[in-house]
Amino acid sequence: MKRLDNGSEKDFSYNDSIENLEKYYENQYKLIMSGNTDLASLKLVMLGNALDFIHFIQRSFGIKLDSSEKSVDELEEVMDALNRGIVQENLFSRDDGDLAKKAGAYLGFLIIANIGGSWVDTENSMAVELQGREVYVCDFIKQRLVSGTELNVREYYRSVRLLKTKNNDEE
Numbered sequence: 752m753k754r755l756d757n758g759s760e761k762d763f764s765y766n767d768s769i770e771n772l773e774k775y776y777e778n779q780y781k782l783i784m785s786g787n788t789d790l791a792s793l794k795l796v797m798l799g800n801a802l803d804f805i806h807f808i809q810r811s812f813g814i815k816l817d818s819s820e821k822s823v824d825e826l827e828e829v830m831d832a833l834n835r836g837i838v839q840e841n842l843f844s845r846d847d848g849d850l851a852k853k854a855g856a857y858l859g860f861l862i863i864a865n866i867g868g869s870w871v872d873t874e875n876s877m878a879v880e881l882q883g884r885e886v887y888v889c890d891f892i893k894q895r896l897v898s899g900t901e902l903n904v905r906e907y908y909r910s911v912r913l914l915k916t917k918n919n920d921e922e
Contacts, residue, residue, distance in 0.1 A: 765798070765818055765864035769805060776802060793870045797877065800856030807853065816857065818864040820908075826858065827904035830895050851896050855889030858904065862888065866915050879911075886911050 763775050776798055783790050805816045808829055816822045833850075859879045862868060868881035878885035891907055902910075 763798075765860050767818075769802070769817055772798060773802060793872055793877070797856045797859060797870050800853045801860035804850075804853035804857040807850075818861065820861070820865050823861055823905055823908045826854070826861070830854070830892070830904055833896055851893040852889055854896070855892040858892055858908070859886075859888040862886065862908065862911055866912050881911065881915055884914065886914070 763772065765772070767775075776795070779790055779795055780799075808814050808816055812829060812832070814825055814829065816825060855877070859870065859877070862879050862881070863870070866881065868879040868886070871878055871880040871885060873885055875885075875890070876887060877889050878887045880886075891902075892904075895902075895904065895907075
């Protein structure tokens with residue numbers, strides 16, 4: 752689609768405040784809906800999914816998630832509650848979209864904000880590419896929700912951080 756010259760295209764950082772990211776997302780969404788479809792990107796779509804998850808958790812649990820590493824622990828608590836089924840019936844009876852995909856987008860958001868990397872669309876699914884390796888955050892979250900895998904969000908996040916550290920040491 753032809754780009755409309757509005758001068759508003761700019762990149763954003765996941766480290767920004769949630770409020771600023773929401774404003775950016777809303778502005779980009781309006782521009783896309785007005786015909787600037789080339790502004791749509793995987794990074795923007797995943798930001799939207801992460802913001803949806805943040806709002807969902809705020810409404811459902813009263814927990815304010817952000818882009819800081821402290822939210823990794825909060826995300827694990829939420830995943831644990833969902834997996835144990837404490838509130839699962841209430842959460843999954845509503846049409847809140849694909850919760851695992853949105854939670855995965857939020858985990859990817861945290862990884863990109865604090866460790867680095869960028870979103871990629873692979874043959875398998877969406878992933879965070881970090882120094883040439885794909886980290887399948889959405890698949891991990893789905894497995895965490897469905898089967899309660901032994902690996903929790905904190906450990907998964909630490910393993911991704913170690914992956915980056917190990918790769919940096921090898922260079």
